Amino acid sequence: MVIFGQLDRRRFNALAGYARHPKITLITTELDWFADPQERVLGMLCWDRIDDDYGWVVFGRDAVARFRAIKVNASYPTAEEAYSALMVAMRDSMDLPDEAFHQGDEEGEAVDFFEPAVDEERFHSSFKMLLEDPRYSPARELISNMMRFHEDVDGNFVQKFQTAGWDALLWELYLFATFTELGFIRQVDAPTPDFVLQGNLGGLTVEATSVNPSSSGPEKVPDEPEAFKQYLENYIPIRLSSALRNKFNHKPPYWEQPAAKDLPFCIAVQDFHLHGTMRFIVPAATEYVFGVRHWIEDGARKIARIITHRYGKKRARPGFFELDGAQNVSAVIINPQGTVTKFNRLGKAAGFGDPRVKLLRTGMQRNDSNADNPYPTPFSEDVGPASTETWVEGMVVLHNPKARIPLDPALLPGAAHEFLQRDGSIMSLLPDFHPLFSQTHTAMDEG
Numbered sequence: 129m130v131i132f133g134q135l136d137r138r139r140f141n142a143l144a145g146y147a148r149h150p151k152i153t154l155i156t157t158e159l160d161w162f163a164d165p166q167e168r169v170l171g172m173l174c175w176d177r178i179d180d181d182y183g184w185v186v187f188g189r190d191a192v193a194r195f196r197a198i199k200v201n202a203s204y205p206t207a208e209e210a211y212s213a214l215m216v217a218m219r220d221s222m223d224l225p226d227e228a229f230h231q232g233d234e235e236g237e238a239v240d241f242f243e244p245a246v247d248e249e250r251f252h253s254s255f256k257m258l259l260e261d262p263r264y265s266p267a268r269e270l271i272s273n274m275m276r277f278h279e280d281v282d283g284n285f286v287q288k289f290q291t292a293g294w295d296a297l298l299w300e301l302y303l304f305a306t307f308t309e310l311g312f313i314r315q316v317d318a319p320t321p322d323f324v325l326q327g328n329l330g331g332l333t334v335e336a337t338s339v340n341p342s343s344s345g346p347e348k349v350p351d352e353p354e355a356f357k358q359y360l361e362n363y364i365p366i367r368l369s370s371a372l373r374n375k376f377n378h379k380p381p382y383w384e385q386p387a388a389k390d391l392p393f394c395i396a397v398q399d400f401h402l403h404g405t406m407r408f409i410v411p412a413a414t415e416y417v418f419g420v421r422h423w424i425e426d427g428a429r430k431i432a433r434i435i436t437h438r439y440g441k442k443r444a445r446p447g448f449f450e451l452d453g454a455q456n457v458s459a460v461i462i463n464p465q466g467t468v469t470k471f472n473r474l475g476k477a478a479g480f481g482d483p484r485v486k487l488l489r490t491g492m493q494r495n496d497s498n499a500d501n502p503y504p505t506p507f508s509e510d511v512g513p514a515s516t517e518t519w520v521e522g523m524v525v526l527h528n529p530k531a532r533i534p535l536d537p538a539l540l541p542g543a544a545h546e547f548l549q550r551d552g553s554i555m556s557l558l559p560d561f562h563p564l565f566s567q568t569h570t571a572m573d574e575g
Contacts, residue, residue, distance in 0.1 A: 130164050130219055132163065133163060134162055138478040142475075142480070144187050150312065151328065155176060157177060169218050179202075182210035184200070186199040189226070190230050190234050192234045192237065192238045198228075198231075199221065239276060239278065240286070241290075246291055255291075258468060263472075263570045263571070263572060266478075267468055267471035267472035270471055271475075296336070296400075299338050299396070299398040300322060307334075309520060310327065311327045313327070332535060333385075334393075335393070339364075339368060339371045339397065340401060341401050342401060345367070349402060349405065358439060359439070361421070363439040365437045367401055369416060369448065376395070381456065392534065392535040395457060399412075410464060410564070414526060416437070416444070417526050419433060419434050419446040422553075434447070449529065455530045458532075458534060459528055461523065461525050461543075465522030473511045474519070477515040484572045485572060487512075487569070489508070489517075490507070492564045493506075493561055493562060493564060523542070523544065525540055525545045527545060529547065544562045
């Protein structure tokens with residue numbers, strides 16, 4: 129007899145959460161999730177908030193390996209009755225062949241990010257690490273399940289993901305996971321921008337971009353303090369300027385696309401130009417897009433307009449939101465946490481990967497909950513079932529003060545939102561927990 133065990137919500141979301149339509153959350157509350165030992169059949173117990181009764185859903189993989197609803201029932205007067213009926217429906221479903229779960233509307237083949245699509249010599253080093261290193265098995269298994277729901281609009285995502293496009297496409301995959309977590313449905317029939325999103329509170333559009341390695345830039349992050357200061361205040365903003373302007377100058381403009389009209393348009397950018405440089409993106413991007421610099425001098429807070437970003441022969445005009453036409457960009461979105469390490473932590477928390485993998489996360493966090501101590505404070509946690517990290521955690525949204533269509537911060541709860549004030553100061557709306565940066569110590573327990 130098959131015993132159906134309970135699933136952690138995070139694991140259910142990784143397996144089947146992408147099948148959840150946002151509108152269903154307006155009328156139902158999910159109570160519990162279940163699976164057989166092989167996770168071939170999943171079940172959900174729920175409460176109808178409108179009718180005050182209970183129901184259930186059984187999920188199986190369709191022809192392209194996506195978990196979708198195969199059986200649904202409702203109107204049970206008690207949760208116990210609904211649970212009993214769900215267990216019967218799941219046992220009956222276990223006896224069915226895989227083909228019985230197919231729904232007839234699938235197109236193409238099941239997507240597999242890890243089936244080699246190119247010669248191994250062309251693998252990106254980080255993809256090869258993800259593929260072979262057991263310490264990253266939580267991320268690999270998490271992505272293996274997520275990818276079933278990712279729409280390959282251009283038709284070459286897998287090849288790029290395995291080769292030179294790794295960084296940019298991992299960033300896109302991170303955004304896909306985050307927007308799904310926040311309750312958005314991606315309008316996949318819209319070719320541009322990258323994300324045309326609709327949720328219960330409204331919609332927005334997002335174009336993803338990244339800063340990539342350059343043969344003419346620094347070979348490493350400078351160690352000497354003054355050199356690092358120039359690198360942070362000038363080189364990184366110059367590189368961000370190039371990435372953002374490329375999307376801003378796209379023809380035809382993204383915000384004029386039929387699917388994007390009348391919706392806030394955002395550019396989401398990540399920095400991959402050197403290993404670990406995304407740690408510096410928040411201060412650099414904030415100064416560049418707003419065109420102001422803040423510092424402490426003799427115990428007093430100072431604010432000044434930035435005249436120019438200059439690094440060697442490279443130049444960039446500060447103030448992205450001051451560009452002609454920039455009122456069409458509602459916000460710039462960044463997240464230094466949006467890397468493969470986040471996938472590894474969330475995969476571990478959801479029970480994926482080699483159980484011997486041990487992850488310790490440490491860092492500094494910022495919040496407004498303690499007015500007596502507004503400075504960043506350290507944090508540390510062993511990553512596992514008790515972890516509370518979300519996909520949106522660490523995201524920073526830089527709002528355009530002159531936006532034609534302002535972005536409502538309520539659309540992106542859990543992110544930190546930054547607003548430039550008339551005097552050059554910045555008002556921050558912070559979640560209860562917001563990591564400024566973190567690092568993850570990864571090891572294998574050989575005991």
